[in-house]
Amino acid sequence: MRTGSINLPLHYGKCPAWLFRRMVKLGRALVEVMLIESGRDEVLRRLTNPFWFQSLGCIMGFDWHSSGLTTTVCGALKEALRDECGDLGIYICGGKGASSRRTPDEIISYVDRYALSLDAQRLVYASRMSAKVDNTALQDGYQLYHHTFIFTADGKWAVIQQGMNEVRRRARRYHWLGDRVTDFVCEPQAAICTEAKEENVLNLVARESAGARDMSASLAREKPDRLVKELRKIQDRPDDLFLTSRHTLVLGDLHPDSVKRVLLKTYERQPAGFEDLLAIKGVGPKAIRALSLLAELSFGMKPSYRDPAKFSFAHGGKDGYPSPVDRKTYDHSIEYLEKAIKLSKLGNQAKLQAFKRLALIR
Numbered sequence: 388m389r390t391g392s393i394n395l396p397l398h399y400g401k402c403p404a405w406l407f408r409r410m411v412k413l414g415r416a417l418v419e420v421m422l423i424e425s426g427r428d429e430v431l432r433r434l435t436n437p438f439w440f441q442s443l444g445c446i447m448g449f450d451w452h453s454s455g456l457t458t459t460v461c462g463a464l465k466e467a468l469r470d471e472c473g474d475l476g477i478y479i480c481g482g483k484g485a486s487s488r489r490t491p492d493e494i495i496s497y498v499d500r501y502a503l504s505l506d507a508q509r510l511v512y513a514s515r516m517s518a519k520v521d522n523t524a525l526q527d528g529y530q531l532y533h534h535t536f537i538f539t540a541d542g543k544w545a546v547i548q549q550g551m552n553e554v555r556r557r558a559r560r561y562h563w564l565g566d567r568v569t570d571f572v573c574e575p576q577a578a579i580c581t582e583a584k585e586e587n588v589l590n591l592v593a594r595e596s597a598g599a600r601d602m603s604a605s606l607a608r609e610k611p612d613r614l615v616k617e618l619r620k621i622q623d624r625p626d627d628l629f630l631t632s633r634h635t636l637v638l639g640d641l642h643p644d645s646v647k648r649v650l651l652k653t654y655e656r657q658p659a660g661f662e663d664l665l666a667i668k669g670v671g672p673k674a675i676r677a678l679s680l681l682a683e684l685s686f687g688m689k690p691s692y693r694d695p696a697k698f699s700f701a702h703g704g705k706d707g708y709p710s711p712v713d714r715k716t717y718d719h720s721i722e723y724l725e726k727a728i729k730l731s732k733l734g735n736q737a738k739l740q741a742f743k744r745l746a747l748i749r
C-alpha cells in the first residue's frame with residue numbers, strides 16, 4: 388500500500404560534495420541507531436512516512452521544500468549502506484534516471500551475492516508494479532523519474548519514487564510499504580500530502596473505478612480490430628460531446644493504429660484482470676487511457692477523476708534557509724551518533740538512552 392506522497396517545487400542543481408559526504412555519514416549513523424532501537428521493519432515504516440522522510444532530509448541539511456531532497460537523501464542512504472548492507476540486512480536499489488532502470492538487476496544481484504533466501508522475482512514485480520501504478524494507473528500529470536526500492540533480508544520492501552510536472556514546475560513523491568499491500572490496483576494509497584489537489588486526474592486505482600478496471604481488462608482481451616473500429620467511431624462524433632470531459636489526454640491524442648499495436652499484445656496475453664493488464668510490458672498511459680475512454684464512452688463504466696492526494700531543521704539548509712548549514716554542529720552530531728553506536732555494540736547503552744531522552748524535551 389502506498390503510505391503517502393508529497394508535492395515539492397521542482398528545483399534543478401546539485402548537492403555540494405562537502406554536504407553529501409556528511410549526509411552519507413549521518414544517514415549511516417541514523418539507520419544504525421534505528422536498527423538497534425527498533426529493527427528493520429521500523430526503518431522501512433519510517434522511510435515510507437512522507438512527513439518523517441521530509442524531516443530526515445531537513446535534519447541532513449537539505450532544502451526543506453526542494454524536489455532534490457528526495458533524490459539526494461535516497462542517494463546518500465544508498466551510498467551509506469552500500470558496504471554495510473550485508474551486515475545490516477537492508478538493501479537499497481535504484482535511484483534517479485538511468486539508475487532507476489537498473490533496479491531489477493540490482494535486486495537480483497543483492498539476492499545472489501548475499502545468498503538470501505528470497506524470491507527475487509517477487510521483489511522485482513513489486514518494484515515494477517509500484518512504478519506502473521503511479522505512472523500509468525494513476526495519471527496525475529507527474530512523470531516518474533526517480534525510483535528507489537528498499538528491501539530487507541527477510542523479504543520486506545518499501546518504495547520511494549518521485550515524478551515531475553515540468554509545466555507546473557512541481558514534483559510529487561510517492562511512498563509505498565510492502566507490508567500494507569493487499570491489492571496493487573485498488574486504493575493503494577493511505578495518505579497523500581500536497582498543497583493542492585490536481586485537476587484532470589485519471590485515477591483507475593480508486594475504489595470507485597472498479598467497474599472501469601474490470602471493463603478495461605475485458606476490452607483488452609477483445610480482438611484489436613473491433614476496439615480500433617469503436618475508437619474511430621467515437622473520434623468521428625461531434626466535438627461537443629466531449630466538452631465536459633476532464634481527461635488530460637484527449638481523444639485526438641489517441642492514434643488508432645498505435646493503440647492497435649498495443650492491443651495486439653494484450654489480446655495475445657489475455658490478462659485475467661486489471662493488474663495483469665497493467666503488468667504487460669508496453670502497456671503505458673496512452674493504452675490505459677484509451678481502454679478507459681472506451682469503457683466509459685461505449686459501456687458507461689466511468690472511472691474516478693479524484694486526485695488521491697491529501698518539518699524540522701537541525702543543522703540549517705543547503706540554500707541557507709532557515710540558516711546556512713553549521714558544519715561544526717553537523718560533524719559533532721555524526722561523531723556523537725557513531726560513538727553511541729560503537730558503545731552500544733559493546734553493551735553500553737548510556738549514550739543511546741540519552742539520545743532517546745532528547746525526544747521528551749519540550
